Amino acid sequence: MPTLLAKNATVLVTMDDGRRELADGGLFARDGIIEQVGPTSTLPSTADRVLDLSGQIVLPGFVNTHHHLDQTLTRNIPAAQDNNLFPWLKVHYRVWASRTPEGSRTSTLVGLAELAASGCTTVFDHAYVFKNGCRVDDQIAAAKEIGVRFHACRGSMSLGESKGGLPPDDCVEEEQAILKDCVRVIDAHHDAKRGAMTRVVLGPCSPFSVSTELLKESAKLARAYKVSLHTHLCETMDEERYTLERYQLRPVAWMATLDWMGSDVWFAHAIHVDDEEIREMARTGVGAAHCPCSNMRLASGIAPIKQYLAAGVKVGLGVDGSASNDASNILLEARQALLLARLRIGLLPPAGPRKYFLLSQSDPLRASEWMTAREVLEIATRGGAAVLGRDDIGSLAPGKCADFFSIDLNTVDYAGALHDPVAATVFCAPQKARYTVINGRVVVENGKVTTVDMGPVVEQHNRLAAKYAGTK
Numbered sequence: 001m002p003t004l005l006a007k008n009a010t011v012l013v014t015m016d017d018g019r020r021e022l023a024d025g026g027l028f029a030r031d032g033i034i035e036q037v038g039p040t041s042t043l044p045s046t047a048d049r050v051l052d053l054s055g056q057i058v059l060p061g062f063v064n065t066h067h068h069l070d071q072t073l074t075r076n077i078p079a080a081q082d083n084n085l086f087p088w089l090k091v092h093y094r095v096w097a098s099r100t101p102e103g104s105r106t107s108t109l110v111g112l113a114e115l116a117a118s119g120c121t122t123v124f125d126h127a128y129v130f131k132n133g134c135r136v137d138d139q140i141a142a143a144k145e146i147g148v149r150f151h152a153c154r155g156s157m158s159l160g161e162s163k164g165g166l167p168p169d170d171c172v173e174e175e176q177a178i179l180k181d182c183v184r185v186i187d188a189h190h191d192a193k194r195g196a197m198t199r200v201v202l203g204p205c206s207p208f209s210v211s212t213e214l215l216k217e218s219a220k221l222a223r224a225y226k227v228s229l230h231t232h233l234c235e236t237m238d239e240e241r242y243t244l245e246r247y248q249l250r251p252v253a254w255m256a257t258l259d260w261m262g263s264d265v266w267f268a269h270a271i272h273v274d275d276e277e278i279r280e281m282a283r284t285g286v287g288a289a290h291c292p293c294s295n296m297r298l299a300s301g302i303a304p305i306k307q308y309l310a311a312g313v314k315v316g317l318g319v320d321g322s323a324s325n326d327a328s329n330i331l332l333e334a335r336q337a338l339l340l341a342r343l344r345i346g347l348l349p350p351a352g353p354r355k356y357f358l359l360s361q362s363d364p365l366r367a368s369e370w371m372t373a374r375e376v377l378e379i380a381t382r383g384g385a386a387v388l389g390r391d392d393i394g395s396l397a398p399g400k401c402a403d404f405f406s407i408d409l410n411t412v413d414y415a416g417a418l419h420d421p422v423a424a425t426v427f428c429a430p431q432k433a434r435y436t437v438i439n440g441r442v443v444v445e446n447g448k449v450t451t452v453d454m455g456p457v458v459e460q461h462n463r464l465a466a467k468y469a470g471t472k
């Protein structure tokens with residue numbers, strides 16, 4: 001039962017029910033679970049591992065609710081730099097299908113290392129192309145190597161071009177084989193217990209890459225095994241046109257006919273929704289993974305995050321795959337979420353009589369639309385935990401998982417902003433974590449992963465990625 005004492009933090013952000021921010025804070029954990037949180041003077045004086053966090057801010061570990069780790073192999077591909085979703089996907093499908101288990105391992109390690117160094121401690125990964133012997137087990141094994149809490153999606157694509165889908169026929173799988181493998185992966189890896197390091201999610205990829213039958217059968221299977229469901233939805237206007245033409249329904253209404261509205265479901269992006277659809281997501285408990293960088297990179301649109309929060313929809317952050325973000329930095333994503341919510345205010349006129357320049361919080365018509373730094377930190381922590389269906393992560397309190405990260409405050413990047421160090425983590429430039437602790441174990445120290453020697457991994461990753469970019 002190893003113990004951990006983290007002490008002397010300049011400020012410790014608990015995100016507990018009272019949203020306390022503790023001066024000279026710390027915590028004591030045993031076997032990966034927090035036993036005490038409070039001022040350092042109230043904690044035990046020693047432990048098996050002691051971290052002195054003087055001059056640092058501590059935050060609960062961030063939760064990433066949407067990623068495709070394999071895509072770190074296809075960052076910045078020239079042919080896909082300037083496309084929106086459908087043509088961008090068409091550039092990538094066969095490239096992704098050609099990766100090998102070795103590529104899955106290196107890309108998962110690279111993506112998780114970058115995430116952990118930016119303060120992320122729990123990652124959901126949506127893998128959905130399985131060819132050349134690749135299995136979701138590749139990602140799960142790599143996550144265990146590095147020590148990140150991991151929700152692995154056995155995703156799927158079954159609707160090829162010949163059946164009216166977007167992906168080429170040679171990139172999709174047979175539906176019976178998909179469902180059989182979903183059961184195998186759940187049996188082999190899903191851990192429903194509190195404090196679990198590995199969970200399994202079922203994730204048919206998107207409306208234009210799977211059949212209605214596979215969506216229905218996946219939902220039945222997920223309910224039978226009590227695992228969560230995830231897909232891309234309402235990401236682009238092209239997708240909306242697709243479901244309107246093929247099924248005569250908007251995406252959310254179509255999913256409702258397939259038993260896909262429930263508290264065990266969350267959608268990636270969820271940009272193009274109307275007020276009624278927002279209310280329906282809130283009523284049924286569906287969550288949203290907000291991916292601002294990807295949404296800007298692909299010109300997909302701006303998700304109505306403040307409207308979701310006001311309606312009671314669960315919202316988490318997602319960095320999305322590295323073919324549409326190119327970074328797996330969750331602190332950067334938090335900053336972009338704040339900035340994008342504010343850009344949205346500037347683009348949309350006030351609801352009442354139009355008054356130019358009155359966009360600030362002092363205008364009662366606009367006040368509720370402003371995203372604050374603490375709100376975005378809450379989305380990144382408690383929000384993500386709720387989206388993934390977990391009550392044991394997302395805050396620092398007794399009984400919660402010992403998942404947190406710290407950032408040095410006395411740096412040039414924060415100089416002049418320390419009157420509010422909590423807001424500085426969002427407003428100032430995103431920093432690397434001094435420490436990232438997951439399940440009571442130090443995974444990052446001084447901005448670098450300590451559990452895996454990343455030098456050879458990056459070398460191998462670059463060799464594999466060069467092939468995909470067409471440079472070798």
Ligand SMILES: [Zn+2]
Pocket residue numbers: 066067068126232268320321
């Ligand atoms: Zn995605």
